Structure formats: C-alpha cells, structure tokens
Amino acid sequence: MDQVRVLFVDDEPNVLQGLRRSLRSMRREWQTDFAGSGPEALQKLSQSPYDVVVSDMRMPGMDGAKLLNEILVEHPNVIRIILSGYSDRETIMQSVGATHQYLAKPCETDVLRTAIGRAMELREMLKDEPTLMPLISRIRSLPSLPGLYTDIVDELQSPEPSMEKVAEIITRDPAMTAKILQLVNSSFFGLATRITGIDRAVSLLGLDTIKSLVLSAKVFSQFDSASLKGFSLDALWAHCSMVGTVARQIARAEGANRDEVNAALTAGLLHDLGQLILASSLPDEYADTRRLASDQGFDLHEVEFRAYGATHAGLGAYLLGIWGLPESIVDAVAFHHDPMHSDTEGFSALTAVHVANELIHGFMAGIPEEVASGVCGDYLAREGLTHRLAAWQAICEAALDE
Numbered sequence: 269m270d271q272v273r274v275l276f277v278d279d280e281p282n283v284l285q286g287l288r289r290s291l292r293s294m295r296r297e298w299q300t301d302f303a304g305s306g307p308e309a310l311q312k313l314s315q316s317p318y319d320v321v322v323s324d325m326r327m328p329g330m331d332g333a334k335l336l337n338e339i340l341v342e343h344p345n346v347i348r349i350i351l352s353g354y355s356d357r358e359t360i361m362q363s364v365g366a367t368h369q370y371l372a373k374p375c376e377t378d379v380l381r382t383a384i385g386r387a388m389e390l391r392e393m394l395k396d397e398p399t400l401m402p403l404i405s406r407i408r409s410l411p412s413l414p415g416l417y418t419d420i421v422d423e424l425q426s427p428e429p430s431m432e433k434v435a436e437i438i439t440r441d442p443a444m445t446a447k448i449l450q451l452v453n454s455s456f457f458g459l460a461t462r463i464t465g466i467d468r469a470v471s472l473l474g475l476d477t478i479k480s481l482v483l484s485a486k487v488f489s490q491f492d493s494a495s496l497k498g499f500s501l502d503a504l505w506a507h508c509s510m511v512g513t514v515a516r517q518i519a520r521a522e523g524a525n526r527d528e529v530n531a532a533l534t535a536g537l538l539h540d541l542g543q544l545i546l547a548s549s550l551p552d553e554y555a556d557t558r559r560l561a562s563d564q565g566f567d568l569h570e571v572e573f574r575a576y577g578a579t580h581a582g583l584g585a586y587l588l589g590i591w592g593l594p595e596s597i598v599d600a601v602a603f604h605h606d607p608m609h610s611d612t613e614g615f616s617a618l619t620a621v622h623v624a625n626e627l628i629h630g631f632m633a634g635i636p637e638e639v640a641s642g643v644c645g646d647y648l649a650r651e652g653l654t655h656r657l658a659a660w661q662a663i664c665e666a667a668l669d670e
Contacts (some may be wrong), residue, residue, distance in 0.1 A: 270669040271299045272388055273316075277309045277323040277335065278302075278351075290377050298384075306330030306338075313343050320384050322371075325352035343649055344406045347387045347590060351375055351558055351638075369592045370454035383592070390589035390598075400578055403549050410443035410544060413505060420444070424479045434478060435470040442508055442538050445540030447481070448473065449534070450591035462594035465530030497546045498555045499634070504540060510628055514667050515620035518660050522615050532620040536599035538588065539621050540602075542580030545587065546572070569605050607647040614651055622647070623657070627664040 276287050291300055301318070307330060309321065311376045321339055325332040336348045351371045352446040353531030369383055391401070420437045423429050438444040452469040453462055463469050463665040470478060515536035519529045548556040553575070562573040569579040592649055601608040607622045626642035633639075640661055648654045 272297060272320065272371075272384060272387030273299045273301070273318045274300045274320045275303060275309060275312060275318045276320060276351075277304075277306065277321065277332070279304055279324065279327040283324070291380075293377065294381065297381075298516060301351060306332075306335035309335060310338060310547075311417070313339065313346070318343075318346055319388065320347040320349065321382070322349045322351050322384075324373075325350055326404075333366070335436075340366040345401050347384070347391075349383065363596075368590045371449075380664045386595075387590045390586050393537065400576055400583065404545065407545065407587060410446060410541070410548075412443045412611075413501060416441045416444070420482060424475070424482055429475055429479075431470055431475060432467075434475065435467045438470065439466045439533075439537070440505075440509060442505065442541055445534060445537055446541060446588060446591065446593070446601075448478070449593050449597075450588075451481070453592050453594065461595075463528050464594050464597060466534070466535055469545060491661075498558060499543075501544070504543060507628065508537050508540050510667070511539060511621060511624045514624035514664050515617070517663050518620040518624060518666060519615075519617070520566065520621075521659065521663060522656070524615070528617065531594065531596040531600070531617040535597045535604075535617045535621045536591070536624055538584065538597065539601050539604045539625060541587070542582065543568075545583050546576075546580060567605075579605070607644055608650070615653060619647075619651065619653065623660050625662060627661055628668070631664065631668055 276284060278284050278287075281304065282631070284304065288300070288302065291298065294300070297427045301312060301316075303312055308321075309323070312318070313321075315634055316475055323332040323335050327335075332350055332352065335477060336350065339348055348367050349369045349371060351366050352373060368387065371379060371383060416437055420434060423433050423437065438448055447470050448466060449463065452473055463472065463580060512533045515535070516529055516533035519532035524532070546557075556569065557571055557575050560566070562569045569581060572579045579603055581604055585598050588601060596612075596617045599610055599612055600616070602622045603618055604621045604625055610618055612618055623643055626644075627639060630642055632640035643657060645654065648657060
C-alpha cells in the first residue's frame, strides 16, 4: 500500500505542533499535512489528493461539522474523522451525517494509527471499482422501514419514552442499528470495550442523544420503496432479522459469551446491508443485476462482482468498517458468503451468520436434501466444526417453524 496522505485541521498552532511531533514515527506510512482552518484545508484539498482528513470540531468561522460536510460533497473519497474534546458532545450531532469516525482529544498515536489503518485496509475492497467509492463515501444515513421510523418517532415523542422499547425498535431495523453502533463505538465516548448489542448501546447513549439523532440530526430517514424496481425492503429485512435470530441461537448453543452472542445477532441483522446501499443508490442498475441473477440461476453476489467489481457483502462491510463498528461484525458481514477468505479462527460471529444465512436460504428453497448445500464444508472442516452442522440445522428449522 502506498503512503497514506493525511490532512490534520486545527485552529490551535500548539495542537498542530504536538501532532507533528507525535506522528514522526509514522512518517514511513503516512504523508502528513496540516491546516490551521477549514478554508485552508479546502484549499489544500483542491490542490492535492488526500486519503484522510482529521479535523477539530470547534474552530472559528468554519467549524469541523461544516468543513466535513463540504468535504463530503466536494471530495467524497476522503475518509472523514472528527478529533475533538468531550465538551463537544452536543455539537457532534451537527456532523453525524458527514463523519465516519469520532476520536477524542487527547488522542494517542496508536488510536489514530488503528482508526486510519483499518479504514485504508477496508478501502482496498473497492480499489478496483472507482464508481462505488464515492457512492459509499457520500452516504449520510441509511433509509429505515417507514413503519419502524414512525414507531421510533412516536415512542421518543411520548410523555415517558421507554429505553427498552426504543432498543427493541432499533434492533428490528438494520439502518438504525448500524448508525447507533457507529456512534457508540467511536472513541469519542471513551468506552473501554467495543459494543456489539443495541440494548447496551441505547443504555450508554441515552434517550436524549437518540432523540437528537432521530428528530434533529435526522440520521434516520423513511425509505421510499416506490423508487425501487423489483426490490422488497420488507422481504430483505425479514430475511436479515431471521438470520440474526438464528445466528444468535447458534452462538448460544456453542456457549459463546454475551458479546459474541450480540455480535452474531447484530452481524446477522446487518449482513445484507450492502444490498440496501446498491438498491437505494443504483436502483435501475441493481434491478437489472438482480433480474439477471434470478433469470440465469446465478448467486447474486457473483453477478454483483461481475457488474461492479464488488459484492453487497464487501460494500456493507466497508461502510460498517469506516464507521468504526467492531471487527467481529465487519468480518462476519464481509465474508458471510465466502468464510474461507477470513483469517478469524474457531467459532465466531462469522460462523453463525454464514451458517444461518445459508441454511435459511436452503429451507426457503424447499429441497430438504439440499438444505445445507450452501454451507461451506471446507470452512467448517478447517475450524473443526463439521460435527455441529446437524445441530445448527435443527436450530434453524425450529426457528423457522415458530
């Protein structure tokens, strides 16, 4: 990988000087540049390409929120990161749509290295498809099911909103789930562990923050299903919800801990998020892609790769990765069709999601003897899990019968 070009923006000269000193150890990996204001940063961006912009939030004139919103429009390929103090918690909401990740001041070099390095590694997924990179990078929010959007607005505006009810609504909607996990897993909130479950995320963020996200920042939006051709959002969400449910049950059956069980559920809910990205961003092209796969009996992800140079699995994983979601979830989304390409060892959220997804497709096909035909036998053998497939199939069948 070539040197990563990173532009740091802060109106305090001492902060920029401190960054210069602390980042000397990264000079072989990064080519760093510095700007003392938003307008100066935009000028630099117009003159030279950058991979990443790391901006302070509070700056006179043009603040970090306005700067990143302009970068989103003018330079969508750039990874956008806010680096700011805890006192900016409320103003963070102004940039929530344009920001990929939030880092808290003071920020250790290792934290910066991890955030930027991981984002650049994920971007390799799309390096051969230049039209998809700006498409994904421009995404401010993902559309939610109209009924669920109405439900959460009604609950948040009720006299005594319930945290449990809000969490339950969010868990039924992949778009809401992804955005809430993006925010709670940012180091801006200073949490020591990665959050994989929505109930915990809602508890940590609090109803005031979620209400601001929904009603003020408008990071959730209703889905206009009329704009799509041959694509059922209800069917997609029903499948994703079932995969999440079965994946969670499989993880529990394997004695996974709470975080691993939550990761399996969440990854199952989000595993087809890339289909939503393609359907909402390229409605006509994606309708043709889906029709071709159906008419010729090909797997959808194979036709996607031929058409776009990327699959819905890779697209979804890229977005979730640059949003800073836990690696266990990103890995499961990225490789749910081809787990042999993952380096994760042993039973994981990937195992649960891959198996749940393939078994559900198998049962829906209605051919009993081929229910497990899509499950990667080589992967299960590699991880020493082949003997567990029959038990997982029984779990899936029981869930579908309920």
